[in-house]
Amino acid sequence: MSDPKNVPAPNKNEVDEFLSREEFRRQSNKVLHGHPSPMYWKPLSSPTSLLLEERAAYSRNTQFDVNLYVGTPFCIKTKPARCGFCLFPSEDYEGNRGVETYLDYLQKEFELYRPYYADDTLGSIYFGGGTPNLYRPEHYGRLMQMVDDLYGSVPSDIEITLEGIPQLFSEPKIRAMKEAGFNRVSIGVQQFNDKLIHYSGRHQKLDQVHNSLELCHKYGLANSVDLIYGWPEQTMEDMLGDLQRATDAGVHHITHYELNIAGRSNFSAPAQRKLLPTIPDNIEMYLAANEFMRSAGFEQVTVYDWRRLPKDAETDRLSSYNYEHNMHDFVQHDNGRVNEISQVCGIGFAAVNFHPNSLSPDDRCWIYMNQTSLKDYCDMLDRGEFPVGRGFIYKHDDVKLAWLFQSMQTMRIDHVVYKQIFAENLLETFEPVWDALDARDWIRIDDQAIHFTGAGQYYIPMFQSLIASKRLEQVRGSKVGKSSGLKNIPITVV
Incomplete structure (x- = not known):
C-alpha cells in the first residue's frame, strides 16, 4: 500500500498499459513542459x-x-x-x-x-x-x-x-x-x-x-x-x-x-x-x-x-x-534546509508567474497566466486590475512533480537530493516506473541519480506524463479546468 504522504504513483499494470499505448503516439509541448498542463487551470479564487x-x-x-x-x-x-x-x-x-x-x-x-x-x-x-x-x-x-x-x-x-x-x-x-x-x-x-x-x-x-x-x-x-x-x-x-x-x-x-x-x-x-x-x-x-x-x-x-x-x-x-x-533545480538547499528558491515572475501578454514559495506541505504555491486575449489584457488594466486569466494552486504533490519535471529535462534526477528536500524515497514511490524503463534500457540508476539514456531521453515527455498520471486523475476528479479553453497552450515556465 502506498504512503499517503508520497506522490500518488501508478502500479505495474498501469505503467505497462500506459507505455504500450503512448510509445508510438506523437506528443506535444516537448520543449516547455510543466506541471500541470493549463487544461487543468481555472480562474483563481484569491485576488x-x-x-x-x-x-x-x-x-x-x-x-x-x-x-x-x-x-x-x-x-x-x-x-x-x-x-x-x-x-x-x-x-x-x-x-x-x-x-x-x-x-x-x-x-x-x-x-x-x-x-x-x-x-x-x-x-x-x-x-x-x-x-x-x-x-x-x-x-x-x-x-x-x-x-x-x-x-x-x-x-x-x-x-x-x-x-x-x-x-x-x-x-x-x-x-x-x-x-x-x-x-x-x-x-x-x-x-x-x-x-x-x-x-x-x-x-x-x-x-x-x-x-x-x-x-x-x-x-x-x-x-x-x-x-x-x-x-x-x-x-x-x-x-x-x-x-x-x-x-x-x-x-x-x-x-x-x-x-x-x-x-x-x-x-x-x-x-x-x-x-x-x-x-x-x-x-x-x-x-x-x-x-x-x-x-x-x-x-x-x-x-x-x-x-x-x-x-x-x-x-x-x-x-x-x-x-x-536556473529553474531546472529551483531549490538551493543545505542538506534539506532551503536557502533559496528560484521563481518565474511574468509581466505582459500571456506571461506566466510560477511561485514555488516554500517546500512545506502546509504552505501554498501557485502558477498563473495572464490573459491570452489582448483585449481582455488591456480591459483589465484599464480597470486597475492585474490582467490574470487562470491559474492553479499547488498541493504539496504538485510542487514535487513540478521539481521532477524540471529535473527530468536535464536527463537525470538526483534521487538523493529529492529525498533531502521532500523527505520521500523517489526510488520506492515510483518503483514500477523505474523497473519498466530499466527493462527497456531507457534509464540507468546509481547511488546518486536516475539517468535517462538513449531513446529514453527522447521519451522524457512521455515519462513526465506517466509519473503525473495518478495525480492528474485526482485533479480531473475535482473538475478543475473544465471548459478552460487552454488545453493546447504550452506553459512558458522555462
Missing part, C-alpha cells in the same frame, strides 16, 4: 494582490531568485497561420500603432507589480512572445527602463535575452539592444533550408539567418538558434546539414527539438501528417543529432539544449542559458 502579499510573507524566510519574463503579443501573419504548428498565444501584427499602445499597457502592469516585486533579486530576464524583435530600435531602451524602474536597477552581470526571427533583425535594432543592456539573442530559425522553411509560411532566407548571427558576433551578443527536426519532408541529411550550418556559423547555443504536432495547427491536419517522418525516424534523427553535436564540440544540457564547450569565463557566458538553467 492576485492577496497571493502577492502571501508571497511577500514567504520571502521574509526564504530568498527568492527571480527569473523575469516579459511577454510580447505580436507575430507577423503567416499562411498557414502561426507558422503551421505554434500553439502559443499571439496577436497579428497590424503596425507600430498597436505596438505603441501595447507598451503603454505593459508599463501599467509593471507599475502594478512595484509594491510586490521591487525588493526581489533578479537572476535573469527573458523577453519572449510573440516576436519581440518586431519592436523598433527606440523601444528597447523603453523596455529596459520599465524593468529598471521596477527593480531599482538591473544587475550588470545577469543574462538578458530577447528572442526574434531572422528577417526582422537589423543592425540598428541589434545596436539598440546592445545599448539598452541586452546581452543575448535567441533566433527562431526553425530551418536553414530555404525549401523546407516554406511549410511554415515564413518569407525567410538563408542569408537573413547568417546576417543575424554576424550582427550578434559583431556586437558581442551571446546567441542561440532554435532548430526543429521531424519537419515535413525533412531527411536525415537535411537535419544534419542544418546543424552543420549552425556550428560553422559560430552559434554559441542550439535548441534542437522535435516538431510539435498538436491541437488544430496546420501541421496536425491529416494531409500534412503524411509528409512527416515517423516516430521511429524521429528517434533515429534525435540520436544522430546527439552524436553530431558531441563531435562538433558541444555538450548536451537538456533533452533539447546544446552549448558550445566553454574554454574560459567569456565563452562560458556566451554559451549559457541561465533563464532556463
Whole structure:
C-alpha cells in the first residue's frame, strides 16, 4: 500500500498499459513542459494582490531568485497561420500603432507589480512572445527602463535575452539592444533550408539567418538558434546539414527539438501528417543529432539544449542559458534546509508567474497566466486590475512533480537530493516506473541519480506524463479546468 504522504504513483499494470499505448503516439509541448498542463487551470479564487502579499510573507524566510519574463503579443501573419504548428498565444501584427499602445499597457502592469516585486533579486530576464524583435530600435531602451524602474536597477552581470526571427533583425535594432543592456539573442530559425522553411509560411532566407548571427558576433551578443527536426519532408541529411550550418556559423547555443504536432495547427491536419517522418525516424534523427553535436564540440544540457564547450569565463557566458538553467533545480538547499528558491515572475501578454514559495506541505504555491486575449489584457488594466486569466494552486504533490519535471529535462534526477528536500524515497514511490524503463534500457540508476539514456531521453515527455498520471486523475476528479479553453497552450515556465 502506498504512503499517503508520497506522490500518488501508478502500479505495474498501469505503467505497462500506459507505455504500450503512448510509445508510438506523437506528443506535444516537448520543449516547455510543466506541471500541470493549463487544461487543468481555472480562474483563481484569491485576488492576485492577496497571493502577492502571501508571497511577500514567504520571502521574509526564504530568498527568492527571480527569473523575469516579459511577454510580447505580436507575430507577423503567416499562411498557414502561426507558422503551421505554434500553439502559443499571439496577436497579428497590424503596425507600430498597436505596438505603441501595447507598451503603454505593459508599463501599467509593471507599475502594478512595484509594491510586490521591487525588493526581489533578479537572476535573469527573458523577453519572449510573440516576436519581440518586431519592436523598433527606440523601444528597447523603453523596455529596459520599465524593468529598471521596477527593480531599482538591473544587475550588470545577469543574462538578458530577447528572442526574434531572422528577417526582422537589423543592425540598428541589434545596436539598440546592445545599448539598452541586452546581452543575448535567441533566433527562431526553425530551418536553414530555404525549401523546407516554406511549410511554415515564413518569407525567410538563408542569408537573413547568417546576417543575424554576424550582427550578434559583431556586437558581442551571446546567441542561440532554435532548430526543429521531424519537419515535413525533412531527411536525415537535411537535419544534419542544418546543424552543420549552425556550428560553422559560430552559434554559441542550439535548441534542437522535435516538431510539435498538436491541437488544430496546420501541421496536425491529416494531409500534412503524411509528409512527416515517423516516430521511429524521429528517434533515429534525435540520436544522430546527439552524436553530431558531441563531435562538433558541444555538450548536451537538456533533452533539447546544446552549448558550445566553454574554454574560459567569456565563452562560458556566451554559451549559457541561465533563464532556463536556473529553474531546472529551483531549490538551493543545505542538506534539506532551503536557502533559496528560484521563481518565474511574468509581466505582459500571456506571461506566466510560477511561485514555488516554500517546500512545506502546509504552505501554498501557485502558477498563473495572464490573459491570452489582448483585449481582455488591456480591459483589465484599464480597470486597475492585474490582467490574470487562470491559474492553479499547488498541493504539496504538485510542487514535487513540478521539481521532477524540471529535473527530468536535464536527463537525470538526483534521487538523493529529492529525498533531502521532500523527505520521500523517489526510488520506492515510483518503483514500477523505474523497473519498466530499466527493462527497456531507457534509464540507468546509481547511488546518486536516475539517468535517462538513449531513446529514453527522447521519451522524457512521455515519462513526465506517466509519473503525473495518478495525480492528474485526482485533479480531473475535482473538475478543475473544465471548459478552460487552454488545453493546447504550452506553459512558458522555462
